[in-house]
Amino acid sequence: MSKLLINIKELLQIRKSTEQKVSGAAMKELPTIKNAFLRIEDDLIVSFGHMDELLNNQADQIIDCSGQIVLPSWCDSHTHIVYAGNREQEFVDRINGLSYEEIANRGGGILNSAKRLQETDEDTLFNESKTRLEEVIQQGTGAVEIKSGYGLTTEAELKMLRVIKRLKETYSLPIKATFLGAHAVPKEFKNNKQGYLDLIIHEMLPKVAEHKLADFIDIFCETGYFSVEDTEALLEKAATYGFIPKIHVNQFTAIGGVQAGVNQQALSVDHLEIVTDKDIEVLKDTITMPVALPSCSFFISIPYTPARKIIDAGLPLALATDFNPGTTPSGNMNFVVATACIKMKMTPEEAINAATLNGAYAMNLSNDYGSITEGKKANLIITKPIPSYHYLPYAFGSNCIDKVMIHGEFIS
Numbered sequence: 001m002s003k004l005l006i007n008i009k010e011l012l013q014i015r016k017s018t019e020q021k022v023s024g025a026a027m028k029e030l031p032t033i034k035n036a037f038l039r040i041e042d043d044l045i046v047s048f049g050h051m052d053e054l055l056n057n058q059a060d061q062i063i064d065c066s067g068q069i070v071l072p073s074w075c076d077s078h079t080h081i082v083y084a085g086n087r088e089q090e091f092v093d094r095i096n097g098l099s100y101e102e103i104a105n106r107g108g109g110i111l112n113s114a115k116r117l118q119e120t121d122e123d124t125l126f127n128e129s130k131t132r133l134e135e136v137i138q139q140g141t142g143a144v145e146i147k148s149g150y151g152l153t154t155e156a157e158l159k160m161l162r163v164i165k166r167l168k169e170t171y172s173l174p175i176k177a178t179f180l181g182a183h184a185v186p187k188e189f190k191n192n193k194q195g196y197l198d199l200i201i202h203e204m205l206p207k208v209a210e211h212k213l214a215d216f217i218d219i220f221c222e223t224g225y226f227s228v229e230d231t232e233a234l235l236e237k238a239a240t241y242g243f244i245p246k247i248h249v250n251q252f253t254a255i256g257g258v259q260a261g262v263n264q265q266a267l268s269v270d271h272l273e274i275v276t277d278k279d280i281e282v283l284k285d286t287i288t289m290p291v292a293l294p295s296c297s298f299f300i301s302i303p304y305t306p307a308r309k310i311i312d313a314g315l316p317l318a319l320a321t322d323f324n325p326g327t328t329p330s331g332n333m334n335f336v337v338a339t340a341c342i343k344m345k346m347t348p349e350e351a352i353n354a355a356t357l358n359g360a361y362a363m364n365l366s367n368d369y370g371s372i373t374e375g376k377k378a379n380l381i382i383t384k385p386i387p388s389y390h391y392l393p394y395a396f397g398s399n400c401i402d403k404v405m406i407h408g409e410f411i412s
């Protein structure tokens with residue numbers, strides 16, 4: 001089945017297959033072709049170029065994209081889409097003056113979601129999660145990572161990971177699963193964090209590996225949660241099972257998690273609301289992608305990741321949603337891109353690079369996703385007629401998407 005998109009007002013993010021990520025000053029460049037065509041065979045991009053170069057205009061389906069912009073789908077490399085219930089009461093508590101930390105200390109926060117999840121059966125969890133996944137696909141997400149971490153018992157963590165597996169089997173977009181057993185210390189282990197870490201290392205990890213339920217390992221390396229030493233111990237053990245780290249660091253405090261991630265060859269270090277000069281130095285010339293989550297900063301009123309400091313130091317940066325019931329009840333990557341421009345002073349070019357190719361890199365997916373490249377999967381956003389791609393973050397409250405395509409098929 002062939003599809004030919006013609007008269008595309010502007011085709012964004014044209015890359016060679018060798019370009020796996022974009023860093024530093026290069027993030028300001030977004031290669032494009034105006035008045036373009038794009039040819040798709042089955043699920044793959046096979047050719048593209050200026051309309052003047054279109055020699056064969058035959059295809060099973062021809063789509064006229066006059067006035068419309070086409071870009072690769074968003075690659076959301078950090079979500080917690082599988083959860084049970086919501087936490088709108090904590091949202092109101094924060095409005096009334098409580099902090100995220102105070103709510104967590106009262107048994108709210110992650111432990112609140114864990115209790116709900118443990119009480120929820122697997123089918124209900126799947127159904128609640130699939131509604132959210134379908135919503136974000138409509139919003140242009142074409143590749144996504146999903147974490148466990150609201151189970152906090154062996155049984156409930158495996159339940160979450162099985163739900164992620166079922167989502168992978170049900171939907172055509174690529175989904176990467178991350179085991180985040182070390183998201184918080186459950187109340188049964190309140191005064192015995194080491195006991196919980198032992199449970200993760202000696203019981204959960206082997207089972208997750210045996211059933212091939214995860215691609216990545218994660219830990220919340222943060223004051224009051226897990227220390228740098230805990231992080232190193234877990235990641236070292238996880239490496240023996242082949243799990244690649246993608247870790248939560250520097251959300252509230254900088255305690256050395258970035259260095260620990262880099263030491264353990266983390267694919268990404270995520271959050272980074274608080275970043276020291278040393279963290280920046282440590283990340284230089286490494287394989288580790290820094291990931292910013294601006295919707296989280298927006299929702300719980302914490303600092304935004306200092307994108308300018310990171311990019312101007314020559315580092316790459318990816319953008320993701322952090323979709324979760326506590327700090328970010330939104331998986332809308334369009335809002336993430338807009339917020340990165342408005343609040344983090346990223347240019348539209350930088351934000352689009354961060355939300356596509358660099359997001360794909362942060363999931364080990366940039367061989368097949370994240371750019372318009374011959375041989376990559378045809379995962380696309382086709383906008384409504386808009387004046388320019390700058391309009392996408394500018395019109396932050398509007399839905400600018402006309403159609404989305406996953407693996408060569410229109411799904412809206």
Ligand SMILES: N=CN[C@@H](CCC(=O)O)C(=O)O
Pocket residue numbers: 109110113220248251296322324325326327328
């Ligand atoms: N910070 C850790 N984990 C989630 C939030 C967890 C929650 O509050 O439910 C995050 O990435 O923001």
Ligand SMILES: [Zn+2]
Pocket residue numbers: 078079080248322324
């Ligand atoms: Zn998170």
